[in-house]
Amino acid sequence: WRWGFTSCLSFYSILNELNDYAGQREVVAEEMGHKVYGELMRYSQDLKGERKHHLQEGRKAQQSLDQCWKHMDNSKKKFERECKEAEKSQLIYERLDSDINATKSEVEKAKSQLYLRQHMAEESKNEYAAQLQNFNSEQWKHFNVAIPQIFKNLQDMDGRRTVKLGEMYQSFAEVEQRVIPIISKCLEGMVTAAKNVDERRDSGIVVESFKSGFEPPGDFPFEDFSQNIQRTGSDGTIGTPKTEGGKPDPKHAVSRTKNKLWLFGKKPKAPTLEDLSHLPPEQRRKKLQQRIDELNKELQKEMDQRDALNKMKDVYEKNPQMGDPGSLQPKISETICNMEKLRSEIHKNEVTFPEDHPEGSYTDDHSQEHRSPPQPDPHEFDYEFDDDDPLPAIGHCKALYSFDGSNEGTLVMKENEVLYIIEEDKGDGWTRVRKQGGEEGYVPTSYVEISLEKNSKGAVTYI
Template sequence: MKLRSQACEDAKQEYMDQLRKTNDAQRQHYEQRLPHVFKQLQDLDEKRIKNIKNFMLSSVDVERKVFPIIMQCLDGMETAANSINEKEDTKLVIDRYKSGFVPPEDFQFEAASGADTTDSATTHHHTHNHLTAARGTVSGNKIKKRGGLLSIFSSNKNNMSMDGKEDYSDLPPNQKKKKLQAKVMELSKQVAQEQAAMEGLMKMKGVYETSPALGDPMTVEGQLNECCDKLKKLRAQLNKFEELLAEANSQVGAPPLHPTARTNGQAPTQATSIGSNSESLSRSASESSVSTGTGTGGAGARAAGGSPESGLGGELAAVHSDHHANGDHDHDPDNDHDNDHESDFDYYYCEPDLQPVGYCKALYAFEGIGSGSTMKMECGERLLVLETDAGDGWTRVRRHHTREEGFVPTTYIATTLYADANAH
């Protein structure tokens, strides 16, 4: 009994000790440790907020420092925008691209019988079909990409003189005049420079002849001869371009004749000019045979050859035979102006780009044929197909990036048409 009482007292005392320790630990947790943790978190958050504040103040300070520079830039942009003069800009564009052509004269009344009118219309339509068939073919010598109104606003600053002729005959009258004036001024400056150099050499030679100790006069003789030859060439070029400029000045403002202003129902003589290219390659025998209509037997035989070497002489011979059959034996000098007007129209007519009908891969390399419309290609090169083979053995293609167009042999390529690809 005494042992039980002693054990109970010991347990009670142990419980009181543990209870006191627990209360002390709880009191220490809530009064010391937990507030200390919260205080550390508070200090950390205050530090974060203070850093954000400093960053904002620094940003404001930087913006305030660069603001004058930004204001100067904005003021410069405003000044540049206010200096834009739309009227002067349009005048510059007009001055650069002004052609100098004069509108054609009014249509003249032509008193002709019904039969003559019908024959004339038939002949003109027949000739027009041949002219249309000759465009964009291998026989056209070279596919020339013409620039329309949209090319005015292109980024190419030299688009008026790229691939141009030396005498600028491919430009409109006004542009031709401006180019010739610039060329004459350039040659005049070169002539003046050569003359000054020649005078200096002459003085040097005179000094050497007077005082042989300074140098040998014969050493200047070779330079004088070279300078003299160069001066002669420059003067010859200057005279040439001065004559071209005088001719251009006489042409600017001259009223062109209307292409249909003919007498006695004559057909346009442009067919004759195209007929002179009979040695060029034909695009297709089918076009030639269809467009010749009821031509002579020999002409039909030449046009139906179907080989790349066949020319346009056969189909144009039919045009000439129809032309003479209508009684047009007299030469009309006004028709010479019609050709110029037709060529001017062709120069400014902007043909739309052909849409690709498929693609091909070159099986063999092809170097091209002379100065015709054929295009060089490398083995393995991929090209776009614009026109399929029409039976003459040639296919019209285009390069992806350079947009160069031309004809290549059909047997040299493996063609895949979009229609066939979609069908599969």
Template sequence: MSWGKDLWDQTDVVSVHTLKGIEFLEKCSAYVKDRCVVEQQYASSLREILNELNDLAGQHEVMVEGFQDRVLTEITKLVKEFKEQRKRLLAEVDRLEQNRVNAIESMKKAKKEYEKACREAELSDSKYKKADADINLSRAEVEKARSNSIARTQQAESAKSTYASELGKTNDYQRQFYSELLPNVLQKLQEMDEDRIGQVRRLFCVCVEVESSVIPIVQRCFDGMLQEANKVDPAADSLTLVDRYRSGYGLPEEFPFVDLNPPAPAASASVGEVQNGLSNGTDGACSRANSLGSCRLDSKQLHRAYSGRKKGGTLRRIFGNKWSEDHAKEFADLPPSQQCKQVEEQMFRCEKTIERTQAEKQGLLKMKGLYAANPSYGDPVVVAGQLERCENELKVAASEMQRLKALHAEATSRLNMPINATSVPFVNTSASKHTKRSSLSDESLSRNSDASPRNSSSQDVHSCLASESSFRNADSDCDSANNVYYNNDTDDTMILGKATALYDFAGGSEGMISIRQSEQLLILEVDTGDGWTKVRRTKPCPDYEGFVPSSYLKLEFYGDT
């Protein structure tokens, strides 16, 4: 079966079918375009979700490139070719059909002329017979009728010959049209349609090939994902929290007992009795041995109390006057363990810088020797300048390394040292001499160093009991009736006095504390002109220490202050 033999009378159906086939090919082109858009959007979305999906997204982009280069371009070209071929073949069918119609029209015209000539010949012959039978007509009239009849008969014969010729031509062309010409064109249309279907099949295979070509790479991506997923260790991952947030502090010590009972008259008690009373926990007075070292406010202590929070505090005492304010703030908000970790990272980078600079220095030394041996290669003076620069950089890096090592040693020394949950004022006893709390750097690292509006480095000082009237000489005793506070720690930060809240203050910002009217407070740092005074409550509570406006306080400093 073929279109030429079996569909000779269905040319319109063939025309519609071929048109729909080309339209289907165009739909395939639209599908590939939409698929490219989807794959491109999917690749972009994958990248936005996670950077690790970049390789997988790249394979989808490879698919898009394959669809565009190997499928979409080919379909566009084929659609154009098939449309032109169909148009040419249908035009050929129309031309052949028009030739057949013209042949039929010529035949019909010759037939009409033949029919007319026959009628006229019959009429002329009838008139001749009438004239020949009529005796009233002259011989000339009869001869004229006979001549007219003969002429009409000859015309009829000529028309008959013409009609026969046109009929033969028409039949021959029609037979050729249906047996050769039209089947050939229909066969070409069938071949075109088969070619179109074959191209669609091939392009479908190309689409699958393009998509399957990236499957091995995508599978490798999936395999990599599986490998990485299998590497996940829940226990190790949970320990990263320890590595990231371990403070390095030891467990807080127990709160000491605070004896608030009035002490026995110290004037009549011997030094041994006072010490025995303190060791038994029944006397809140200070021993003479500790009074001078713990309670007297000298000029150096006062200077630190007024200016320590703005010049580095403990960190400056460790690293000397070269410790700048920026260095004092370095990692100050981190606990010892995290500070060690950060400093180690900086030390590693500093070591790399030193190694790189030393390598550069070695290269410059070789160049200097080469230039000195052969000046045509270069100027040794220029290299000498570069060597001086390297030397300066090495000195700076070495100084930085020493600073980092000192900072690391300071942070390491505070690892696993106990820290109290709250700094509670307590009476110094003989046993407390052998029990050390964490240093002020420990406490400052356990809290945010920027907590106060004044960025105080003395934020973590400990409360102490000291005489309100202070010790006038080494033989005087502590007067507990005057609410005496002093510091039994190695840190020499002291209480400067006491204050009474004049108004309520809500606080609210980090580093501030709320106070109530008439509340009794201890002065830790005086106002240096910024309008804030650092105070501490007499009893431990969540916000026991912080800054309040100086105008809200009635200040009463101790005598030496």
């Protein structure tokens, strides 16, 4: 704050007060984490276990009642079956007893069978009555004792949960209440800082700092062009003009005045070119290197962000309750797109980076400040490449995304397209590949899934 502007000093004071305000919010967050959130999480786990126990008791009571009903139903069906058999035996006995052709042994046998069936039916009846009485008793206990007790336990548990919530609400309010006085002081400090802003003082500082010191321009002199004509009454000849040595030239005065009025006009702007070609070679080299370093820092940040998102996605895939892995994919794609843009900018600046050759030629025209590199003979190196074979493939890759290949030296590829690798990534984010048709070029490494051959550097697959 070397200028001492009251608006800047007030802003600095407000930042200090905001720092204290943020500290109090951190205190609230810590208290909430330890006393409120932590206590609620522990109590919630206890309630889950207790609720599970009560529900298990309810299921056991229901299973016991179902078992009693099953025994009662089986005894009922058995009693019904034995009664039908007894009725059938009675009909057989009555038919044989009234038949004059039936022998005495047949009648006695039918009679004994009737007595046996009647005895079995009586036993089934007694068993059915006992099972029915037992089921009715168990059903009464189930609906009048067991289930009400289970519901009462659940109701008591929910009541304790509600009371605990009220206690946590009170704890939260008490934490906020403790920091309110300090926060009020911070806000009062902000109000005081806002009132200390003095627009007249700030304006005076600007005037004192940037005043030109120029004197206001004087009045323009009257230019009498009739002085050059000398008239006489006798001969009417034209005399020679008279000049005063100390009289200033009005044109020069106007030019000086115009030079003083640039404060309210537009200054001439220096030419700004994207490749900084208007600068001298050494200065241009420094500027380009500075720009490349800044882009590399931004690229590293994007790479770190991509790695963090991938780790978070793995955590979400292993623990789906923590979050949806699909929600991170748009952010990962955006980060990859930003990385490719930064790599493209780095590559563009590296291409325009000046070479370390002092013998570069310059044009004689001073209006052109671009350095022109020496042009080699187009036939000088023809013999070196006439018989060269294409580079061997060291692996293959599969395109994960489409790439338009708009930059010079890049290759257009489509999604899921298989390409041959002829040169690995040298650390700049680009891999040299060849299509099956023989077309070669560079593609972004992060856009392809690479598999190198074992005889080159071992089978490696990465994205």
